[in-house]
Amino acid sequence: MSSNKESPLGRPPQSPQAVICKDASVVFPNDVRALRDVNLSIPQGARIALVGPSGCGKTTLLRVIAGLQTLSAGECQRMEVKERDKGQYDRRRCATSFVFQQPALLPWATVQRNVELPLKLGRRGADDDLANGQQRVRDVLMEVQLDDAMNRFPHQLSGGMKMRASIARALVTNPDLLLLDEPFAALDDLLRNQLGRLVTKLWRSHRFTSVLVTHNIAEAIQLCERIVVMHRGRLVTQLQNPLREKMESSDVRRSPEFADFYGMISDTLEAAAKSDDSGDPS
Numbered sequence: 001m002s003s004n005k006e007s008p009l010g011r012p013p014q015s016p017q018a019v020i021c022k023d024a025s026v027v028f029p030n031d032v033r034a035l036r037d038v039n040l041s042i043p044q045g046a047r048i049a050l051v052g053p054s055g056c057g058k059t060t061l062l063r064v065i066a067g068l069q070t071l072s073a074g075e076c077q078r079m080e081v082k083e084r085d086k087g088q089y090d091r092r093r094c095a096t097s098f099v100f101q102q103p104a105l106l107p108w109a110t111v112q113r114n115v116e117l118p119l120k121l122g123r124r125g126a127d128d129d130l131a132n133g134q135q136r137v138r139d140v141l142m143e144v145q146l147d148d149a150m151n152r153f154p155h156q157l158s159g160g161m162k163m164r165a166s167i168a169r170a171l172v173t174n175p176d177l178l179l180l181d182e183p184f185a186a187l188d189d190l191l192r193n194q195l196g197r198l199v200t201k202l203w204r205s206h207r208f209t210s211v212l213v214t215h216n217i218a219e220a221i222q223l224c225e226r227i228v229v230m231h232r233g234r235l236v237t238q239l240q241n242p243l244r245e246k247m248e249s250s251d252v253r254r255s256p257e258f259a260d261f262y263g264m265i266s267d268t269l270e271a272a273a274k275s276d277d278s279g280d281p282s
């Protein structure tokens with residue numbers, strides 16, 4: 001018997017895991033084993049980072065979590081969301097949005113048109129009336145501080161502005177799950193930090209579950225409560241971020257705890273790489 005009473009937000013109070021992967025494996029047709037028996041649970045509202053060397057399977061795991069990649073074995077479940085829509089309770093699959101390294105904005109459309117695109121394409125948006133959708137676009141552009149640039153075209157934006165437009169486009173559908181695949185890798189450190197702070201601010205107000213793929217250990221520590229270290233398709237270890245209470249403070253990077261945790265992650269990565277050198281076939 002279920003005790004799923006809806007919370008005031010219209011979501012069930014007891015559905016703690018947003019994603020559960022059990023023994024998930026992916027073998028591509030060219031026999032590359034991109035994921036091997038991955039077991040991963042992601043609580044609702046958590047922020048998880050996937051780190052590891054190039055080719056270790058981070059993007060493949062992200063695609064599995066999104067439901068875009070078929071598994072060769074095992075399973076991956078995403079939460080079902082129950083929410084009130086026009087007076088009726090409706091079950092739907094969790095809404096997922098992606099942010100990629102390339103903002104991939106349509107060059108012939110203004111920022112406003114780019115951001116409203118998912119509402120036009122998606123089922124959820126189609127249910128909204130036009131006025132609501134347009135208000136939502138304005139709200140989200142305000143949140144990413146692009147409201148003044150809504151009538152500009154992508155070629156009239158800086159790299160950081162393009163990325164903010166891409167983040168706005170991901171958030172306009174109010175996703176339950178936000179998947180970020182090296183979103184800031186092409187940007188300089190200053191912009192990377194600014195956008196990291198923006199994503200944290202947006203997480204505070206929207207409370208989506210997020211999974212970040214990054215090669216940047218410092219970024220993983222500043223943006224995520226749990227760091228998942230991968231190597232050759234396996235989860236090597238999952239580390240709880242001991243700095244999670246302080247990770248938003250601007251001087252956290254100068255603290256000894258930051259250096260310790262950074263060192264622990266890079267030691268784990270190095271140890272995994274050494275196991276390759278020693279001929280460990282796993």
Ligand SMILES: Nc1ncnc2c1ncn2[C@@H]1O[C@H](COP(=O)(O)OP(=O)(O)OP(=O)(O)O)[C@@H](O)[C@H]1O
Nearest residue numbers: 028029030032034053054055056057058059060061
């Ligand atoms: N569609 C595909 N067909 C065949 N092999 C693939 C495919 N996609 C990925 N691979 C291989 O699967 C492995 C994992 O790739 P994946 O992109 O998940 O790694 P990654 O950790 O995200 O790498 P990077 O950090 O370089 O982006 C790699 O060996 C890659 O070459």
